[in-house]
Amino acid sequence: MDNKAKLDIAISLLRMAREQMNLESRNFNSQRFKEEIVEARRLQADVLRNLKNYSVFKELRENEEEDLHD
Secondary structure: OOHHHHHHHHHHHHHHHHHHHOOOOOOOOHHHHHHHHHHHHHHHHHHHHHHHHHOOOHHHHHHHHHHHHH
């Protein structure tokens, strides 16, 4: 899974966790809330670890090439 996909999933998980906050307390699932946040943070940490040898310009070029092929 590439960095963009990981960050997209992390954002979705955080949105789902935020939606849980809008529920009434009897419908609030604290376990699900915690798991969504933990998984989102894990994905973000994976991306950050991969940034050690990361080149923004290289990824932009790769993304442009992928878009040209699609």
